[in-house]
Amino acid sequence: MRVNQPAGKYYKTDYLRQLCDLWDFRGSGITNMHGTTGDIILLGTTTKQLEEVFWTMTHDMDQDLGGSGSNLRTPSDCLGQSRCEYACYDTNALV
Numbered sequence: 516m517r518v519n520q521p522a523g524k525y526y527k528t529d530y531l532r533q534l535c536d537l538w539d540f541r542g543s544g545i546t547n548m549h550g551t552t553g554d555i556i557l558l559g560t561t562t563k564q565l566e567e568v569f570w571t572m573t574h575d576m577d578q579d580l581g582g583s584g585s586n587l588r589t590p591s592d593c594l595g596q597s598r599c600e601y602a603c604y605d606t607n608a609l610v
Contacts, residue, residue, distance in 0.1 A: 516542075516568060518555040519579045525597075525607075533576055541568045 518534070534555070538544055543559030560568065572578040595606025 516557040516560070516565065517580065518557065518572070520549065520554055524549065530576070537568065537571055537576075541571075 521530075535544075535546075538546060538557050541560060541564045542557055545558045547556035547558060549555065557568070569580060572580060595602045595604060597607055
């Protein structure tokens with residue numbers, strides 16, 4: 516299952532705790548952070564659990580699901596002033 520990364524790939528700790536708790540409960544507990552597609556990959560679950568994970572993530576966690584697959588990298592955005600002194604916009608102010 517692929518989970519789109521947030522803007523700038525910055526995560527709040529409460530979100531990561533929620534995600535890990537969900538995956539411990541519904542999946543294998545194994546993840547791949549920013550795999551080849553740039554998304555979080557949640558590895559190993561049963562088909563029966565997929566709808567439960569989907570519902571929790573989309574309705575309770577307000578998370579987009581999906582990804583580009585292995586044929587196309589997921590578009591990413593400028594990381595802004597946190598990593599680039601020449602950035603024209605403070606992307607951290609969006610959070």
